[in-house]
Amino acid sequence: MTTPKYWWEDFQPGTVLRTGSYEVTKEEILEFARRYDPQRFHVDEEAAKQTMFGGLIASGWMTGSISMRLMCDAYLLDSASLGSPGMESLKWLKPVRPGDVLTLRVTVLEARPMGSKPDVGLALSRMETLNQREEVVMQMEAWGMYRRHSPGA
Amino acid sequence: MTTPKYWWEDFQPGTVLRTGSYEVTKEEILEFARRYDPQRFHVDEEAAKQTMFGGLIASGWMTGSISMRLMCDAYLLDSASLGSPGMESLKWLKPVRPGDVLTLRVTVLEARPMGSKPDVGLALSRMETLNQREEVVMQMEAWGMYRRHSPGA
Numbered sequence: 001m002t003t004p005k006y007w008w009e010d011f012q013p014g015t016v017l018r019t020g021s022y023e024v025t026k027e028e029i030l031e032f033a034r035r036y037d038p039q040r041f042h043v044d045e046e047a048a049k050q051t052m053f054g055g056l057i058a059s060g061w062m063t064g065s066i067s068m069r070l071m072c073d074a075y076l077l078d079s080a081s082l083g084s085p086g087m088e089s090l091k092w093l094k095p096v097r098p099g100d101v102l103t104l105r106v107t108v109l110e111a112r113p114m115g116s117k118p119d120v121g122l123a124l125s126r127m128e129t130l131n132q133r134e135e136v137v138m139q140m141e142a143w144g145m146y147r148r149h150s151p152g153a
Numbered sequence: 154m155t156t157p158k159y160w161w162e163d164f165q166p167g168t169v170l171r172t173g174s175y176e177v178t179k180e181e182i183l184e185f186a187r188r189y190d191p192q193r194f195h196v197d198e199e200a201a202k203q204t205m206f207g208g209l210i211a212s213g214w215m216t217g218s219i220s221m222r223l224m225c226d227a228y229l230l231d232s233a234s235l236g237s238p239g240m241e242s243l244k245w246l247k248p249v250r251p252g253d254v255l256t257l258r259v260t261v262l263e264a265r266p267m268g269s270k271p272d273v274g275l276a277l278s279r280m281e282t283l284n285q286r287e288e289v290v291m292q293m294e295a296w297g298m299y300r301r302h303s304p305g306a
Contacts, residue, residue, distance in 0.1 A: 036218035038225055061218040065189035068214050091239035
């Protein structure tokens with residue numbers, strides 16, 4: 001493994017970053033939903049028109065997965081990430097539709113060393129997934145674990 | 154649309170149900186991760202051995218997506234579900250590895266009519282994703298929205 005560019009020390013409260021973007025296609029909405037979330041508003045274009053959503057929308061799990069990919073490409077793959085223990089909350093606020101272009105705004109809220117592992121630190125971030133109209137379609141508060149560059153410093 | 158079998162009234166606090174099962178393969182772990190979560194412990198079998206996980210593990214988003222599928226097949230596709238506004242919490246507690254067989258235990262914690270829409274009700278459920286050793290690998294507390302069978306009753 002190459003030396004990480006970002007360590008726990010780089011995720012301090014107040015840090016804000018913006019990722020690249022990802023275009024959502026009808027084909028990907030259908031493919032994902034057929035496999036993991038075959039509710040009619042995700043898999044059936046005609047039936048979706050009769051629902052409260054008024055048309056096909058992406059599975060919330062797909063929106064989360066795309067958000068994960070945006071994080072990976074923006075900084076996570078270059079970091080000393082050790083995965084995530086979980087989330088404090090997740091809100092699906094607006095439908096994601098074919099043609100939407102998603103991007104992510106990450107704001108670090110809290111950071112602390114891990115009590116049980118002195119070479120690891122935790123960071124809590126607000127992750128806002130935005131569409132091309134800058135509307136927040138999904139919001140998470142999620143923990144990340146990272147190795148520390150200078151444990152005990 | 155056919156008449157739903159389950160309505161909001163069927164998700165009352167104390168209701169417990171168990172879904173079918175889903176076998177996780179190495180191929181699916183790799184395929185999902187290459188697309189959505191290409192961290193080395195999800196996409197590189199050899200590199201994963203050198204991490205704290207000791208081998209390839211599934212993306213947490215894949216475990217969530219599989220849990221969604223188990224819900225769909227067990228009851229959601231036969232219900233008056235209107236989607237989910239979000240989750241109160243999500244914890245990834247144990248790694249999911251190739252060959253694991255996952256199932257879901259759903260416990261309804263809370264149910265209330267929706268203030269703004271009298272024909273809709275909300276239910277908060279604890280969703281525990283278990284492996285073949287009955288270990289909880291993921292736990293969510295998630296809200297579901299359902300149409301009410303007898304609004305105002």
